[in-house]
Amino acid sequence: MKGLELLLLPLLLLLKDASAQWNVWMPRDISAMTNSCVVIPCSFTYPSGIRPYRGVHGIWYFGHPYPQLFPPVVLKSRTDIVHESYKGRTKLLGDLTQKNCTLLISNIGVEHSGKYYFRADLGGANIYTFPDFTKLQVLDQPNIDVPEEIVSDQSLDLTCYVPDNCPDMSPEIHWMYTDYLPDPVFTPDQVEEGNTAVLSSTLTFTPKPMHNGQLLGCRVNFPNTTYVYERLITLDIRYAPRTVWVNVSQEVMEGSSVVLHCDVDSNPAPMITWYFGDKELMSETASNSSLSLENLTPEQEGVYTCVGDNGYGNMNTSMYLAVNYPPREPWINESLTVLEGSSVSLQCTSKGNPMPTLTWLKDGELVGTITAEEGSVLELHEIMPQADGVYRCLAENEHGRASSSLNITVEFAPVLLDDSKCTIVREGVQCVCIASGNPEPAIEFYLPDLNVTINNSNNRFNYYTHSDGYTSTGVIKLQDKGERGNNGDTAVHVHCSITNIYGSETIRLELQQEKKYMMAVIVGTIGGVAVIAFIIAAVRYVGQNNKKENGNPGQDVGSKVENPSMFYSAVKKDKQSLRKKVLKTELLGSKFNSILEEGTGDDSDYQSVGPMAGMERQELNYAALEFLHGRHREGVFRRADGDGSDYTEIKAK
Ligand SMILES: *[C@@H]1O[C@H](CO)[C@@H](O)[C@H](O)[C@H]1NC(C)=O
Ligand SMILES: *[C@@H]1O[C@H](CO)[C@@H](O)[C@H](O)[C@H]1NC(C)=O
Ligand SMILES: *[C@@H]1O[C@H](CO)[C@@H](O)[C@H](O)[C@H]1NC(C)=O
Ligand SMILES: *[C@@H]1O[C@H](CO)[C@@H](O)[C@H](O)[C@H]1NC(C)=O
Ligand SMILES: *[C@@H]1O[C@H](CO)[C@@H](O)[C@H](O)[C@H]1NC(C)=O
Ligand SMILES: *[C@@H]1O[C@H](CO)[C@@H](O)[C@H](O)[C@H]1NC(C)=O
Numbered sequence: 001m002k003g004l005e006l007l008l009l010p011l012l013l014l015l016k017d018a019s020a021q022w023n024v025w026m027p028r029d030i031s032a033m034t035n036s037c038v039v040i041p042c043s044f045t046y047p048s049g050i051r052p053y054r055g056v057h058g059i060w061y062f063g064h065p066y067p068q069l070f071p072p073v074v075l076k077s078r079t080d081i082v083h084e085s086y087k088g089r090t091k092l093l094g095d096l097t098q099k100n101c102t103l104l105i106s107n108i109g110v111e112h113s114g115k116y117y118f119r120a121d122l123g124g125a126n127i128y129t130f131p132d133f134t135k136l137q138v139l140d141q142p143n144i145d146v147p148e149e150i151v152s153d154q155s156l157d158l159t160c161y162v163p164d165n166c167p168d169m170s171p172e173i174h175w176m177y178t179d180y181l182p183d184p185v186f187t188p189d190q191v192e193e194g195n196t197a198v199l200s201s202t203l204t205f206t207p208k209p210m211h212n213g214q215l216l217g218c219r220v221n222f223p224n225t226t227y228v229y230e231r232l233i234t235l236d237i238r239y240a241p242r243t244v245w246v247n248v249s250q251e252v253m254e255g256s257s258v259v260l261h262c263d264v265d266s267n268p269a270p271m272i273t274w275y276f277g278d279k280e281l282m283s284e285t286a287s288n289s290s291l292s293l294e295n296l297t298p299e300q301e302g303v304y305t306c307v308g309d310n311g312y313g314n315m316n317t318s319m320y321l322a323v324n325y326p327p328r329e330p331w332i333n334e335s336l337t338v339l340e341g342s343s344v345s346l347q348c349t350s351k352g353n354p355m356p357t358l359t360w361l362k363d364g365e366l367v368g369t370i371t372a373e374e375g376s377v378l379e380l381h382e383i384m385p386q387a388d389g390v391y392r393c394l395a396e397n398e399h400g401r402a403s404s405s406l407n408i409t410v411e412f413a414p415v416l417l418d419d420s421k422c423t424i425v426r427e428g429v430q431c432v433c434i435a436s437g438n439p440e441p442a443i444e445f446y447l448p449d450l451n452v453t454i455n456n457s458n459n460r461f462n463y464y465t466h467s468d469g470y471t472s473t474g475v476i477k478l479q480d481k482g483e484r485g486n487n488g489d490t491a492v493h494v495h496c497s498i499t500n501i502y503g504s505e506t507i508r509l510e511l512q513q514e515k516k517y518m519m520a521v522i523v524g525t526i527g528g529v530a531v532i533a534f535i536i537a538a539v540r541y542v543g544q545n546n547k548k549e550n551g552n553p554g555q556d557v558g559s560k561v562e563n564p565s566m567f568y569s570a571v572k573k574d575k576q577s578l579r580k581k582v583l584k585t586e587l588l589g590s591k592f593n594s595i596l597e598e599g600t601g602d603d604s605d606y607q608s609v610g611p612m613a614g615m616e617r618q619e620l621n622y623a624a625l626e627f628l629h630g631r632h633r634e635g636v637f638r639r640a641d642g643d644g645s646d647y648t649e650i651k652a653k
C-alpha cells in the first residue's frame with residue numbers, strides 16, 4: 001500500500017483534475033481552549049474510478065498516519081472503537097458519503113494536542129491515509145501579540161487572540177488592569193483563515209515610561225461555563241533616560257575620599273559615563289554607577305557630570321565638588337631696601353580654598369585686609385623712614401593660616417635731631433650733634449674760628465661718636481683755653497656736618513644756657529617692675545661703661561650730688577659720660593621705648609624718679625631710651641600733664 005501511495009503522489013501533481021484523485025482538505029493548524037471543543041473541517045476526494053464497496057468509512061488517527069504503528073484511534077466510523085483518551089469526546093460531523101470528514105472533539109485537554117490524520121476506507125483494497133494533517137494546539141491561555149519593542153510615547157497595539165472553533169461555546173475577551181492606561185481603545189475582531197476562526201481584541205494606547213513594568217492581562221471566558229483563561233504580560237517600555245541623579249554639590253577637605261553616585265532612570269539600562277570637566281573618567285553599563293575619588297587634591301575640584309545614554313536618548317546631570325584646603329604659604333616680594341620718598345608696591349598671593357583673606361601686618365600691626373583672587377597689593381607711597389620694618393602677609397581661611405614676611409629697609413638722607421646743641425659745662429663747652437639717617441650718617445664738627453675740622457680720623461677735642469641703628473651721635477668738648485674761640489662763652493661757633501650717601505647738611509649749633517633735666521619714662525602696657533628693672537639695668541650698664549672709659553675716679557659724680565648744676569657739668573665734661581643715646585629693645589614681644597628727656601621752663605634741678613632715685617644721681621645723668629627715629633617721637637609719645645610728675649607715658653599697642 002505504502003509503495004502505491006508513493007507512486008501515486010507525483011501522479012497527483014501531474015493530473016490536473018485533482019478532485020479525481022486521493023486528496024484531502026483540512027486546516028494545517030487549528031487551536032482550541034482546554035475544556036472547550038474544536039471542529040476540524042475536513043473534506044476529501046478519491047479517484048473517480050473507485051466504487052465504494054459497502055459504503056464509505058473513515059478513521060481519524062492521532063499522531064501517526066499508519067495503522068501498522070498503532071496510532072491512537074480518534075474515531076472509527078465503521079466500529080466506533082476509539083482510543084481510551086477519546087472515548088465520548090469525538091463525533092464525525094461530516095457526511096462521509098458526501099466526502100465530508102469534519103470531526104468534532106469536545107471536552108478537549110492539552111494531551112490532545114498533536115497531528116490528526118484521516119484515513120478513507122472505501123472497502124476492499126481502497127483504503128488510503130492522506131499525508132496531510134491538521135495540527136491541533138490546545139491552549140490553556142489566550143495569546144497576546146506583543147510587539148518586540150515598545151517605545152514610550154508611541155501608539156501601541158496589543159492584540160489578544162483566542163481560538164473560536166467550538167460551535168457550542170463562544171469565547172468572550174476582556175482586557176484586565178487597564179484602569180491606569182491613558183485613553184485605552186478596544187477593538188474586537190473575528191478572523192477566519194483556512195476554515196479556522198480566531199476571536200481577537202486589540203487594545204490601543206500610548207504608553208509612558210511610568211507604565212514600564214506594569215501588568216496587563218487578557219481574560220477569556222465562555223459564557224454559561226465556569227471556564228476562565230487569563231494571560232498576563234509585563235510591559236517592557238523603552239524610554240530614554242528620564243532622570244539622572246547625582247549627589248548634590250559639596251565641599252570636602254583635601255586628602256579625603258568621596259564616592260559619588262549616579263542613578264539613571266531609563267529602559268533599557270544605560271551606559272553611564274562620568275566626566276570631570278571634559279575629561280572622561282569611566283564608563284559602565286548599569287542603572288547606577290559609583291565614582292570613587294580618593295585622597296583628593298585641589299586639582300580635583302570641579303564639575304563632575306554623569307551622562308546616561310541607552311540608545312533612545314541621553315541625559316546628564318552635573319555636580320560641583322569643592323576641595324577645601326588651608327592657605328598655602330603666601331608668595332611675597334623679596335626683602336628690599338628703598339630710598340625715602342620712593343614708592344613700592346608689595347604683592348602677596350596665596351592659594352587656599354575657600355579663597356584666603358590676605359592681611360598685611362607691619363611690625364605686628366594691621367595695615368590692610370584684602371580678599372582677592374589675584375592677591376593683595378600693598379602700595380607704599382613716598383616712603384618715610386618709619387616705613388622701615390617687617391611686613392608680613394597673613395593668609396587665612398577657615399581651615400588654617402600661613403604667612404610670609406619681608407623686610408623693608410628705608411634709606412634716607414641725614415636729619416639733624418633736636419637734641420643737637422652746645423651747652424656750657426664747667427670746663428668748657430660741650431657740643432652734641434645727633435643725626436639720623438640710613439646709612440648711618442658720618443658726623444663732623446667744624447670750628448670756623450679756628451678753621452678746624454674734627455672727625456673720627458683726627459680725634460681731637462675729645463671727639464666721640466656713637467652709632468646705634470640709624471642714629472649717630474657726635475660729641476666734642478671744647479676746653480676753655482682757646483678752644484672756645486676768642487669771643488668767650490657766648491661766641492662759640494661750632495658747625496656740625498652730617499653726611500651719608502643721600503645727602504649732607506651743615507648746621508650751626510646753638511649754645512644753650514642752663515637747663516633743667518627731667519626724666520621721663522615711657523612705659524608700655526606691660527609696665528611696672530619689668531620696665532623699671534630694664535631701665536635700671538640699662539643705666540648700670542651705661543654707668544659701668546663710663547667708669548671704665550673714664551679711668552678717673554676723681555671725677556666720681558657721686559661727690560657732686562649736692563650741686564645738681566655742678567653735677568651735671570661734671571658729668572658732661574668727660575667724653576666717657578656720653579651715654580648711649582638710643583637704646584631700643586623689645587620686651588616680651590612688645591616694644592618699649594623710654595626716654596629720659598629734657599624738660600623746659602622752670603629752674604628746678606635734676607629730679608629723680610621712683611626707685612631709681614639714689615642710683616641716678618650717681619650713675620645716670622643723661623640717657624635716653626628712644627624710639628628708633630627720634631624725630632618722630634613727638635607723634636609717638638604723649639606727655640603726662642598736671643601733677644608735676646616728670647613721667648611721660650604711652651600705651652604701647
Ligand atoms: C461538512 O459538514 C459540516 C457539518 O455538518 C458542515 O458544516 C460543512 O459545511 C460541510 N462541509 C462541506 C464542504 O459541505
Ligand atoms: C446562557 O444561558 C442562558 C440561560 O441558561 C441563556 O439564556 C443564554 O442564551 C446562554 N448564553 C449562551 C451564550 O449560551
Ligand atoms: C552620594 O550619594 C550616595 C547615595 O545616596 C551616598 O551613598 C554617598 O555617600 C554620596 N556621596 C557623597 C560624597 O556624599
Ligand atoms: C545599582 O545597580 C545594581 C545593578 O546594576 C542594582 O543591583 C542595585 O540595586 C542598584 N543600586 C541602586 C541604589 O539603585
Ligand atoms: C549635557 O546635556 C546638555 C543638554 O541638556 C548638553 O548640551 C551637554 O552637551 C551634555 N553634556 C554631556 C557631557 O553630555
Ligand atoms: C613685587 O612683586 C611684584 C610681582 O612680581 C612686582 O610687580 C613688584 O614690582 C614687586 N615689588 C617690588 C617693590 O619689587
Ligand SMILES: *[C@@H]1O[C@H](CO)[C@@H](O)[C@H](O)[C@H]1NC(C)=O
Binds near residue numbers: 335390405407
Ligand atoms: C628681617 O629682619 C630680621 C631682623 O631684623 C631677620 O631676622 C629676618 O630674617 C628678616 N626677614 C627677611 C624675610 O629677610
Ligand SMILES: *[C@@H]1O[C@H](CO)[C@@H](O)[C@H](O)[C@H]1NC(C)=O
Binds near residue numbers: 451
Ligand atoms: C683754613 O685752612 C685752610 C687750610 O687748612 C686754608 O686753605 C683756608 O684758607 C683757611 N681758611 C680760613 C678762613 O682761614
Ligand SMILES: *[C@@H]1O[C@H](CO)[C@@H](O)[C@H](O)[C@H]1NC(C)=O
Binds near residue numbers: 442453455457
Ligand atoms: C676728617 O677731616 C679731615 C680734615 O681734617 C679730612 O681730610 C678727612 O677726609 C676727614 N675724614 C672723614 C672720614 O671725613
